[in-house]
Amino acid sequence: MHAAMGTAFTMLDFATLYDPVVYLDNLSGASYLEEPEEVDRYRQVFEHLRASALDPRVSRRRLDELRHLHEV
Numbered sequence: 001m002h003a004a005m006g007t008a009f010t011m012l013d014f015a016t017l018y019d020p021v022v023y024l025d026n027l028s029g030a031s032y033l034e035e036p037e038e039v040d041r042y043r044q045v046f047e048h049l050r051a052s053a054l055d056p057r058v059s060r061r062r063l064d065e066l067r068h069l070h071e072v
Helices: 036-052 056-071
Strands: 009-012 021-026 029-033
Touching (some): 009 036
Antiparallel strands (some): 009 021, 021 029
C-alpha cells in the first residue's frame, strides 16, 4: 500500500510570505498541519507520488487502453 492511499491532501506553499501548510479534508472537518516535521512528511509523500507518476502521454495512452478494454 502506498503512503498516500486513503488520505487526500493539499500542499499549500506560499513562497516567502508564509510557511508551507498541509490541508487535510475529512468527514469531521478540515485540518491544517503547520509543524515542519508534518509538512516535510507530506512533502516526501508528494515527491514520491510525482516520481512514480507516468508521463502525461503514457498516462493518456494507458487510460485509452483501459477504456477500450471495458468497452468490449
